[in-house]
Every structure is written in structure tokens, then in C-alpha cells.
Amino acid sequence: MKPRIYVTRKLPNQIVERLSESCEVRMWEEDDKPVPREVLEEEIKEVDGLYCLLTEQIDASLLEGADKLKVIANMAVGYNNIDIDAAKRLGITVTNTPGVLTETTADLTFSLLMATARRIPEASEYLRDGDWKTWSPMQLTGQDIHGATLGIIGLGRIGEAVAKRAKGFDMKILYHNRSRNREAEERLELHYTELNTLLRECDFVCVLTPFTSETNNMIGKEQLDLMKESAVIINTARGGIINEKALYGALKEKSIWAAGLDVFEEEPISLDHPLLTLPNLVTLPHIGSASIATRMKMADLAATNLLDVLLGEEPPNRVV
Incomplete structure (x- = not known):
């Protein structure tokens, strides 16, 4: 059975296709607004991996309801949107996407x-x-x-x-x-x-x-x-x-x-x-990394981080 993952924002098709080869993918399909908290709370309960953006506040209460969660792949360099201490305490790997941007x-x-x-x-x-x-x-x-x-x-x-x-x-x-x-x-x-x-x-x-x-x-x-x-x-x-x-x-x-x-x-x-x-x-509306090439590299690196953890490999960009 493939591991289940949830993606909090619509991704380019080629990234979704790559994730779908190894995982059962559920994704928030809206491109112009973040996933509502109540939706995320329900989705995260049933998944092995979470692919998220800075727009999602991944706090302790959210993580404590995610019994199956093994990895959070943040599509960003920063990770102040994630409660790192809680993730570490719960044994959840957190990754980011430095370097490429x-x-x-x-x-x-x-x-x-x-x-x-x-x-x-x-x-x-x-x-x-x-x-x-x-x-x-x-x-x-x-x-x-x-x-x-x-x-x-x-x-x-x-x-x-x-x-x-x-x-x-x-x-x-x-x-x-x-x-x-x-x-x-x-x-x-x-x-x-x-x-x-x-x-x-x-x-x-x-x-x-x-x-x-x-x-x-x-x-x-x-x-x-x-x-x-x-x-x-x-x-x-x-x-x-x-x-x-x-x-x-x-x-x-x-x-x-x-x-x-x-x-x-x-x-x-x-x-x-x-x-x-x-x-x-x-x-400016937080567009520091917003070139087509760089955002594709970030999306692909976040996918690599997530897949490596779920497949038992060491991810290239582990935070904890």
C-alpha cells in the first residue's frame, strides 16, 4: 500500500505526477488561497507525509492529532511556521528547501x-x-x-x-x-x-x-x-x-x-x-524566490525530501 500524503496548495502537474508514482496524493486544489485550518486538521489525521508552504501554521495541537505523520516537507528555506520542538518530540522529520533559491x-x-x-x-x-x-x-x-x-x-x-x-x-x-x-x-x-x-x-x-x-x-x-x-x-x-x-x-x-x-x-x-x-x-508580496525556474526547483526539492523520508532514505535537507 502506498503511503498517503497531503499537499496544502496546488502544485505543477509534473511535481504531482512524481509524487503520485510512490504515494497516494490528496491536494488542496485552490491556487489563490491557503487550505482552511479545519480542512487541514482533518486531512493530517490520515497521512504519512505533509507537503506544505509558509502559509500553514503547523503547531503542536495540529501535530498531536497526526498519529501517522512521519515527515513535513516545507517548500521554503524558513520554517518558523512549524513547531520544531513539537515535531522533534513526536518523532516527525521536518525538511526545508535551502540553496536552490x-x-x-x-x-x-x-x-x-x-x-x-x-x-x-x-x-x-x-x-x-x-x-x-x-x-x-x-x-x-x-x-x-x-x-x-x-x-x-x-x-x-x-x-x-x-x-x-x-x-x-x-x-x-x-x-x-x-x-x-x-x-x-x-x-x-x-x-x-x-x-x-x-x-x-x-x-x-x-x-x-x-x-x-x-x-x-x-x-x-x-x-x-x-x-x-x-x-x-x-x-x-x-x-x-x-x-x-x-x-x-x-x-x-x-x-x-x-x-x-x-x-x-x-x-x-x-x-x-x-x-x-x-x-x-x-x-512587494513576498516574491523573493519567485522566478519560474527557482519555484520549480523548490517544489521538486520538497518532493525529494518528502519521498526520501517515506521510502526510508535520508533526505537532503533535514531540519530535525
Whole structure:
């Protein structure tokens, strides 16, 4: 008898076909909304494997009702949507999909930095609204990227990939990380510094650290107050690392120049959120890894992780 799995979002046909060769697959068929909690609670009771996204909160109460569950394959690098301690206690393997999205997310991070610095969305809207009547010396002027100082908070794979891109713009690069990486410092000409020093000295700050209890609200009012009035902060990691109330205040009062966010504390962000009223904020709907090729690689890697566990093999990307 084939193991049973539940997939929490509609996947590309070739991934479903691959899973179906070895498993009995049930899948939430909606593409534009997450599986309701009550549906997930019922489905997870009868399956050996769960293939899920960041949109699903896999907490202890859900896992305790899943007596047959052996593996959770999260189609993401982060796994803060899963109660890891509960999974470990219950003997459930958890996997993720690192590596395959590094370059694509770094592309998006630097794209967001550039779009924010040069006010590209604002300029496009200015033209489309019919406000472009003439050229003037300081019209829609932004911040220079070339030769500026970039601070990277979290020097993992994506942080290093962003640093490589910054080198092409002759940027001086500072970084802050839990542990110092002297090999990367030499290879990429990086300078390690304490967080407060990085915030004070940098023209651009990219937040790329994982979301943990230590990084929750890592950047609040006290930290934002250290930054230059001309500084830009970018977050493509996880919402909650930057305190949104504090960020709103800093942008509203123009104590920093601008921000670019691909992630939010609550996703999707509410359309009446105060942040969305600000002209000096560029926002994206969590699309860091959203290239066709990369999302297919992520989907396939999550399938590999899930199948390996169910077939008695060691998965390539075990979390616990």
C-alpha cells in the first residue's frame, strides 16, 4: 500500500505526477488561497507525509492529532511556521528547501534596493498618472547606489550572494552575523562590525537573517534612530525582524529616507495598514524566490525530501 500524503496548495502537474508514482496524493486544489485550518486538521489525521508552504501554521495541537505523520516537507528555506520542538518530540522529520533559491532571492533583494533608492515605482506611477509635464533639476531624485556603504544583517548564503552583487557597484560592505566569517571577509572584501555600528555607518541596510526568538523585533525604534536620514533599509528575510510600528514612525518622520519590504509581520498585509500610506516605502508580496525556474526547483526539492523520508532514505535537507 502506498503511503498517503497531503499537499496544502496546488502544485505543477509534473511535481504531482512524481509524487503520485510512490504515494497516494490528496491536494488542496485552490491556487489563490491557503487550505482552511479545519480542512487541514482533518486531512493530517490520515497521512504519512505533509507537503506544505509558509502559509500553514503547523503547531503542536495540529501535530498531536497526526498519529501517522512521519515527515513535513516545507517548500521554503524558513520554517518558523512549524513547531520544531513539537515535531522533534513526536518523532516527525521536518525538511526545508535551502540553496536552490539563493541567487534568485539575492537578485530580488538587490532589485528592491535599487527600486527603492531610485524611486522607480513612484516614478512609474508619476508618469502613468499624467503628472509628468516637464523635466526639472531635482524631479524624482533618489539615492546613489554605486560607491555607497552597504550593511548586511545575516551573512548566510543569500547575504553572501547580495554582497557579490554589491561589489559590482563598488560598494563598501559591512556585515553583522551571529558568528564572524573570516573566509567570506577575505573572499568578498567584507568588514565585520557590531549591529549598532553597521546601522550608524551604512547608506543601505539589507536584513537577511533568519527569523528566530533572538531576531524577533531585532530592528526597532532604538536601532532605526541610529541610521542616517538618507539611509534605506531593505527586508527580504521575514516580517517581524523589523518592528513595523517603529518603521512606520521612522518613515513618517523621515528619520530614515526609505524602506523596501518583501515581507511583513502578517501576510498578506492588510490594505488599511498605515505603512501602505507612505510614499517612501516600496512593497512587494513576498516574491523573493519567485522566478519560474527557482519555484520549480523548490517544489521538486520538497518532493525529494518528502519521498526520501517515506521510502526510508535520508533526505537532503533535514531540519530535525
